Amino acid sequence: MNLLEDLYFLIGTDKVTINETLLRHHSGDESHHPKIEPDAVVFPESTEDVQKIVSYANEHQIAIVPYGAGSGLEGQAIPIKKGISINFERMDQILEVRPEDLTVKVQPGVTRHRLNDELKKYGLFFPVDPGADASIGGMAATNASGTLAVRYGVMRDQILNMEVVLADGRVIKTGSLARKSSSGYHLNGLFVGSEGTLGVFTEITLKLHGIPEYITAARCTFPSVRSCVDAAAAILTAGISIARVELVDARSIKQVNDFSGTNYPEEHSLFLEFHGNKSGNEEDIDFVQAIVEEAGCTGFVFETDSIKRANLWKARHELHYAFSHGFPKLSILSTDVCVPISKLPEIVEFTRNQLDGLGLDGGVLGHVGDGNFHATVLYDRNDPEQVKKMQQLNEELVAYALRVGGTCTGEHGVGIGKMKFQEQEHGAALDVMIALKNTLDPNNILNPGKVLPIEMKVY
Amino acid sequence: MNLLEDLYFLIGTDKVTINETLLRHHSGDESHHPKIEPDAVVFPESTEDVQKIVSYANEHQIAIVPYGAGSGLEGQAIPIKKGISINFERMDQILEVRPEDLTVKVQPGVTRHRLNDELKKYGLFFPVDPGADASIGGMAATNASGTLAVRYGVMRDQILNMEVVLADGRVIKTGSLARKSSSGYHLNGLFVGSEGTLGVFTEITLKLHGIPEYITAARCTFPSVRSCVDAAAAILTAGISIARVELVDARSIKQVNDFSGTNYPEEHSLFLEFHGNKSGNEEDIDFVQAIVEEAGCTGFVFETDSIKRANLWKARHELHYAFSHGFPKLSILSTDVCVPISKLPEIVEFTRNQLDGLGLDGGVLGHVGDGNFHATVLYDRNDPEQVKKMQQLNEELVAYALRVGGTCTGEHGVGIGKMKFQEQEHGAALDVMIALKNTLDPNNILNPGKVLPIEMKVY
Numbered sequence: 001m002n003l004l005e006d007l008y009f010l011i012g013t014d015k016v017t018i019n020e021t022l023l024r025h026h027s028g029d030e031s032h033h034p035k036i037e038p039d040a041v042v043f044p045e046s047t048e049d050v051q052k053i054v055s056y057a058n059e060h061q062i063a064i065v066p067y068g069a070g071s072g073l074e075g076q077a078i079p080i081k082k083g084i085s086i087n088f089e090r091m092d093q094i095l096e097v098r099p100e101d102l103t104v105k106v107q108p109g110v111t112r113h114r115l116n117d118e119l120k121k122y123g124l125f126f127p128v129d130p131g132a133d134a135s136i137g138g139m140a141a142t143n144a145s146g147t148l149a150v151r152y153g154v155m156r157d158q159i160l161n162m163e164v165v166l167a168d169g170r171v172i173k174t175g176s177l178a179r180k181s182s183s184g185y186h187l188n189g190l191f192v193g194s195e196g197t198l199g200v201f202t203e204i205t206l207k208l209h210g211i212p213e214y215i216t217a218a219r220c221t222f223p224s225v226r227s228c229v230d231a232a233a234a235i236l237t238a239g240i241s242i243a244r245v246e247l248v249d250a251r252s253i254k255q256v257n258d259f260s261g262t263n264y265p266e267e268h269s270l271f272l273e274f275h276g277n278k279s280g281n282e283e284d285i286d287f288v289q290a291i292v293e294e295a296g297c298t299g300f301v302f303e304t305d306s307i308k309r310a311n312l313w314k315a316r317h318e319l320h321y322a323f324s325h326g327f328p329k330l331s332i333l334s335t336d337v338c339v340p341i342s343k344l345p346e347i348v349e350f351t352r353n354q355l356d357g358l359g360l361d362g363g364v365l366g367h368v369g370d371g372n373f374h375a376t377v378l379y380d381r382n383d384p385e386q387v388k389k390m391q392q393l394n395e396e397l398v399a400y401a402l403r404v405g406g407t408c409t410g411e412h413g414v415g416i417g418k419m420k421f422q423e424q425e426h427g428a429a430l431d432v433m434i435a436l437k438n439t440l441d442p443n444n445i446l447n448p449g450k451v452l453p454i455e456m457k458v459y
Numbered sequence: 460m461n462l463l464e465d466l467y468f469l470i471g472t473d474k475v476t477i478n479e480t481l482l483r484h485h486s487g488d489e490s491h492h493p494k495i496e497p498d499a500v501v502f503p504e505s506t507e508d509v510q511k512i513v514s515y516a517n518e519h520q521i522a523i524v525p526y527g528a529g530s531g532l533e534g535q536a537i538p539i540k541k542g543i544s545i546n547f548e549r550m551d552q553i554l555e556v557r558p559e560d561l562t563v564k565v566q567p568g569v570t571r572h573r574l575n576d577e578l579k580k581y582g583l584f585f586p587v588d589p590g591a592d593a594s595i596g597g598m599a600a601t602n603a604s605g606t607l608a609v610r611y612g613v614m615r616d617q618i619l620n621m622e623v624v625l626a627d628g629r630v631i632k633t634g635s636l637a638r639k640s641s642s643g644y645h646l647n648g649l650f651v652g653s654e655g656t657l658g659v660f661t662e663i664t665l666k667l668h669g670i671p672e673y674i675t676a677a678r679c680t681f682p683s684v685r686s687c688v689d690a691a692a693a694i695l696t697a698g699i700s701i702a703r704v705e706l707v708d709a710r711s712i713k714q715v716n717d718f719s720g721t722n723y724p725e726e727h728s729l730f731l732e733f734h735g736n737k738s739g740n741e742e743d744i745d746f747v748q749a750i751v752e753e754a755g756c757t758g759f760v761f762e763t764d765s766i767k768r769a770n771l772w773k774a775r776h777e778l779h780y781a782f783s784h785g786f787p788k789l790s791i792l793s794t795d796v797c798v799p800i801s802k803l804p805e806i807v808e809f810t811r812n813q814l815d816g817l818g819l820d821g822g823v824l825g826h827v828g829d830g831n832f833h834a835t836v837l838y839d840r841n842d843p844e845q846v847k848k849m850q851q852l853n854e855e856l857v858a859y860a861l862r863v864g865g866t867c868t869g870e871h872g873v874g875i876g877k878m879k880f881q882e883q884e885h886g887a888a889l890d891v892m893i894a895l896k897n898t899l900d901p902n903n904i905l906n907p908g909k910v911l912p913i914e915m916k917v918y
Contacts, residue, residue, distance in 0.1 A: 100696060100801040123698070143641040154639050156648070157616065172888040177864030178797040179829045180613050182602040182652055182872040184885050184910065185892045189615070189648025193641055210698020237559060239582070239669020241700075241735065276700065277746075280739020287736075338637040342559040370638045405636030413641040426643050429631040432899070433644045439898045440891070451643065 003040055003062070007084070010052045015043045015090075026067055026077070026085040030132070030320070032331045032381065033075035033416050038065065038085035045090045047163060047171060047202040054200055054445075055169030057084060063448050066196045068135030069111055073334050074415025076142060076195045080449045086200065088137055094118050095203065103160060103177060105205045108137025124208040127152035130411065131317045137201050142413035143193030147316065150236075150369030151243040151275065152209060154411070156192040163203035164191055167441040177205065190436070195413055196447035198440050212243075212275035216285060217303040217312055220292050221267040225249050225352050225364060228268050229345040231295035232368040235272075236341060238291060240284050244273035244313075245369040249352070252319055252363030252376070259322035260315045265299065270368075271316055273309075319365060323376050331381045333390050336418075337401035338372035338410030347400050351375050354396060358389045372410030414451045422453060462499055462521070466543070469511045474502045474549075485526055485536070485544040489591070489779070491790045491840065492534035492875050497524065497544035504549045506622060506630060506661040513659055513904075514628030516543060522907050525655045527594030528570055532793050533874025535601060535654050539908045545659065547596055553577050554662065561667045562619060562636060567596025567660045583667040586611035589870065590779045596660050601872035602652030606775065609695075609828030610702040610734065611668060613870070615651040622662035623650055626900040636664065649895070654872055655906035657899050671702075671734035675744060676762040676771055679751050680726040684708050684811050684823060687727050688804040690754035691827040694731075695800060697750060699743050703732035703772075704828040708811065711778055711822030711835070718781035719774045724758065729827075730775055732768075778824060782835050786820075790840040792849050795877075796860035797831035797869030806859050810834050813855060817848045831869030873910045881912060 007016040017023075018040050028035035039062075044050045057064045063083030070077060079085050092109035099122040106115065113133045115126050128139060129146035138144070140162065145154035152158075161175035174187035191198055222228045225247065232245050247270060248256070254266045272288065274281045289300055303309045315322075324332055339347055351364055355375060366373025377393060379386040398408045398421050408414075408421040423430050434454050437444075444454065466475040476482075477499050487494035498521075503509045516523045522542030529536060538544050551568035558581040565574060572592045574585050587598060588605035597603070599621065604613035611617075620634035633646035650657055681687045684706065691704050706729060707715070713725045731747065733740045748759055762768045774781075783791055798806055810823055814834060825832025836852060838845040857867045857880050867873075867880040882889050893913050896903075903913065 098799070098801065100692065101799040102696065103799070143645075145639055149639060153612075153616075156645065157612075166891070170887055170890075172891055173886065174888060176866045176884070177799040178831075178860075178866040178869065179800070180604055180608060180797055180831060180869050181866035182795075182868045182870050183866045183877065184873065184881055184889070185657075185895060186602075186615065186645075186648040186652055187888055187891060189645040193645055198644075210696065212698060233559065237561065237669065239671060276735070276739055277742040279742045280735055283736040283738045336641075338639055340557070340560040340562070340636040341638070342557065372637075372639060401637075407635045407637040407640035407642045409641045410637065410639050411641050414643065418642065422643055425635070427632065428629055429633060429646055430643070431629075432625070432631055432646065435898050436644060436895065439894050 006056060007040060007042060010056055011042065011044065011049045015045065015049065017041050026079070026087065029070050029072040029075060029077050031073045031075045031417065032333055033078055036078055036080050036082065038079040039082050041085045041087055043087050043090045047165065050086065050165045050200055050202050051169045051171060053084060053086060054165050054167065057445050058167050058169065058443055061443050061445060063445055065447050066137065066141065066200055068108065068138030069133065071132030071134045072138060072142065072415065073412040074417045076413055076415040076450060078416065080416065088135060091202065097122060099124060101177065102208045103205055104208055105203060106136050108135060108201045108204060110136050112136065112139065119208060123211050125211050126206060127209055128155050128158060129317065131320045136204055140192050140201055140204055141195050145411040147244045147246055147313070147367060149367060150245060151241065156189055158207045159188050159192050159204060160207060161205040162188065162191060162201050164199035164201055166199050167443065167446055179207070195415065195451050197437060197451050198446060214276060214278045214281055215309065216274045216281045217309040218272040218285065219264065219269055219301045219303065219312065220297045221265055221269050221299040222297055225268050226345050226349045227296045228270050229348050229368055231292045231297065232270060233341050233344065234291050234295055235288055236369055238287065240287060242272060242369065243275040244271065246271040246316055247364070247366050247368045247373060248316060249364040252365045255322040255326055255363060256315045256319060259326055260318060262311065262315050267298070271312060319363070320376065323363065323378060327378050330378045333377040333379065333394060334412065335375040335394055335397050336409045336412040337397050337406055338370060339401050339404050339406035341371045343404040343406065344368060344371050348373055350400060351397060354393055358393060360389055360393065370410065371406065416450060419451065419453050465515060466499055466501060469515055470501065470503065470508045474504065474508065476500050485538070485546065488529050488531040488534060488536050490532045490534045490876065491792055492537055495537055495539050495541065497538040498541050500544045500546055502546050502549045506624065509545065509624045509659055509661050510628045510630060512543060512545060513624050513626065516904050517626050517628065517902055520902050520904060522904055524906050525596065525600065525659055527567065527597030528592060530591030530593045531597060531601065531874065532871040533876045535872055535874040535909060537875065539875065547594060550661065556581060558583060560636065562664055563667055564662060564664045565595050567594060567663060569595050571595065571598065578667060582670050584670050585665060586668055587614050587617060588776065590776050595663055599651050599660055599663055600654050604870040606703045606705055606772070606826060608826060609704060610700065615648055617666045618647050618651050618663060619666055620664040621647065621650060621660050623658035623660055625658050626902065626905055638666065654874065654910050656896060656910050657905065673735060673737045673740055674768065675733045675740045676768040677731045677744065678723065678728055678760045678762065678771065679756045680724055680728050680758040681756055684727050685804050685808045686755045687729050688807050688827055690751045690756065691729060692800050692803065693750050693754055694747055695828055697746065699746060701731060701828065702734040703730065705730040705775055706823070706825050706827045706832060707775060708823040711824045714781040714785055714822060715774045715778060718785055719777060721770065721774050726757070730771060778822070779835065782822065782837060786837050789837045792836040792838065792853060793871065794834040794853055794856050795868045795871040796856050796865055797829060798860050798863050798865035800830045802863040802865065803827060803830050807832055809859060810856060813852055817852060819848055819852065829869065830865065875909060878910065878912050
């Protein structure tokens with residue numbers, strides 16, 4: 001078997017490469033996980049191309065790994081068993097916008113910014129906003145979410161239908177264009193979040209939302225991270241329909257100011273947003289202002305101006321880059337636990353204390369409306385002491401989250417880094433997941449070594 | 460093997476019956492499907508009881524069928540392969556309300572009205588409202604929804620975690636208390652809507668919502684069903700956050716008035732509801748009023764009074780009973796297709812025309828905000844001509860819905876009646892569903908003969 005010649009023959013020489021620079025480019029993502037190069041990279045241009053690649057890989061028991069924008073944070077796109085990296089940059093078409101149905105069908109390589117640029121023409125938007133300009137395929141694979149999930153839901157909630165290539169090359173559709181269905185098993189939900197381990201996505205149909213008539217943003221500062229989170233919890237339980245409620249701690253604000261040239265007060269803060277009509281937003285904001293003042297808020301500022309509002313969220317989204325660009329010689333761990341809302345104040349406070357106690361530099365931020373937060377931890381990967389502390393913090397946080405009924409990953413996915421926590425989190429259900437994986441991918445060629453801690457049997 | 464004695468021995472004589480009246484009670488649901496009696500009925504009081512029953516059934520290849528409130532509309536609870544009916548009326552506890560986390564853990568036998576009565580104390584509510592006072596277990600099994608789905612989502616969207624007994628008696632949990640997660644495969648989504656064919660639910664943890672600060676309802680009348688649905692589609696695409704938007708046609712309104720003693724104008728109507736704060740609702744309603752007037756609305760009436768509002772929705776929820784009690788000698792078919800919103804006006808008009816053309820009496824109503832609607836068709840089951848016409852209408856509607864990218868069932872589930880459409884709707888994905896079923900229930904003991912058209916191999 002000659003992998004390169006076989007792939008040339010299957011899909012054409014212009015869609016296959018073993019160029020060293022490109023292999024290196026496909027060896028890693030934005031995570032701290034070690035890089036490994038694939039044996040070859042392919043650039044399919046159609047579902048048929050993907051079918052040919054996957055069928056071939058299955059026949060020869062070669063690992064395949066889908067690759068979107070490379071912005072993953074748990075090593076999902078790293079070909080740890082080598083094999084073929086499938087890059088979707090040539091399958092990046094917005095296939096069909098149906099404004100009257102509030103849906104869009106895309107190929108997996110479309111990135112979220114480009115999608116929203118296109119949707120703006122129709123007065124519509126797609127609300128899932130991870131920090132990176134990720135591909136829709138990658139976002140579906142990891143069940144990504146972001147700052148708007150508290151109002152609009154996560155990636156899984158937006159997906160009406162997908163075209164999926166199975167391990168043996170068969171093509172299925174996982175749903176329909178109906179906004180709800182009780183027909184058959186929920187394959188949309190099963191494939192979304194499967195991180196390329198159950199099938200390869202070739203088309204994705206998403207729900208869309210009308211751009212709200214009126215948007216208001218606000219910033220408020222607090223004396224402690226705990227009081228920020230207490231205030232967020234109070235807003236949520238008051239039943240106010242809030243679109244965003246983000247914690248950004250003082251350390252992170254400083255990093256934002258350094259990186260983005262902003263001058264936000266360097267205090268623990270909540271960034272808020274309200275979607276609705278003008279009078280509704282005003283009434284909500286009056287109510288929220290009363291709640292945050294009760295919770296010890298030291299400053300409350302509106303951002304009614306749309307440019308200032310855009311800058312606020314741009315700064316928030318770029319926080320990961322603010323840290324990585326600010327400290328180019330250091331590595332970053334981004335923790336990702338999610339806990340019941342009532343447990344959030346205590347675990348966020350615990351996190352801040354642990355960071356300080358371990359002498360690790362880093363910020364605490366997160367989507368506190370969902371109980372999901374991140375510690376962005378800076379460390380020197382060449383300093384065994386710092387690596388050990390970073391690992392200790394990550395494990396302490398996961399243990400804490402699982403103890404209070406939470407999950408080891410709210411939105412980054414399992415990938416490589418969270419695999420070791422799967423048994424503890426899922427217990428006997430992990431056996432069910434492994435049985436499903438074995439049923440759909442008996443040769444374990446689909447992104448092997450990710451999500452489920454199962455025996456590898458690839459070449 | 461003596462089934463009765465074995466069950467007595469396993470779980471105790473007081474939890475097992477073969478009383479003829481009780482066997483008959485467990486032979487059917489509210490659907491038009493023929494009744495079949497189980498061999499025995501059991502009343503488990505704990506997860507352990509359920510484990511014992513299921514393990515025994517699996518060992519002896521006996522069919523089991525979970526039974527909640529008996530309010531299903533597609534025969535899901537009918538023991539068509541006989542065997543054991545598992546009645547959950549003794550597992551009806553509200554186990555834990557966590558108001559600060561907006562969650563509740565219940566046993567499957569709790570009904571939705573009782574749950575909401577309990578939640579009221581906390582200022583919270585559970586938004587999934589099928590017509591019947593269904594059990595939470597049954598609602599999870601069919602992925603039920605109702606009038607509030609357009610705002611709050613369907614049953615699958617509310618479920619954070621379930622305890623499930625698998626075919627071999629193992630117990631798993633399908634999720635966690637975190638409001639979002641990217642950890643492992645989405646077992647919540649797979650088990651919800653599986654209609655008892657993949658496992659038996661013994662505990663269910665649901666998301667809750669704060670009772671909105673301010674609620675406004677409205678009724679508007681239109682000259683045709685088409686103009687009703689056009690107006691609903693216009694409201695949705697305008698991006699207004701509406702909580703309910705229900706079509707009730709003139710024939711159904713007449714039935715409501717006859718049954719509930721109301722005096723709503725007997726015209727094609729939209730029933731609307733807005734959840735938010737006072738000023739936000741007022742602004743939304745002004746906007747909606749302009750939209751419906753543009754669409755030809757002939758009358759627009761508010762129901763600000765909470766009693767009148769409650770009566771409005773009670774009348775809407777009791778429509779199925781209004782027809783069944785109004786014509787006790789006739790049977791009812793309730794169709795349930797769901798289509799992309801843009802296709803709704805044409806298919807609803809088609810339905811009204813077909814009903815009239817076939818000379819069948821019945822109403823057209825539905826959750827038009829989701830593209831889901833029902834024709835409630837009256838027919839005499841002893842008149843072969845009428846049975847044929849009823850079947851023809853059902854099949855025409857499903858064919859139409861699938862042709863435009865919809866689904867054969869928006870919320871009632873597959874059960875017996877929609878099984879024959881599964882291959883056409885899901886194509887190759889049906890093979891994946893069958894593979895999953897075979898993996899999780901190799902002896903096909905879990906509600907056999909439902910959802911998937913697969914070979915039966917039970918006693």
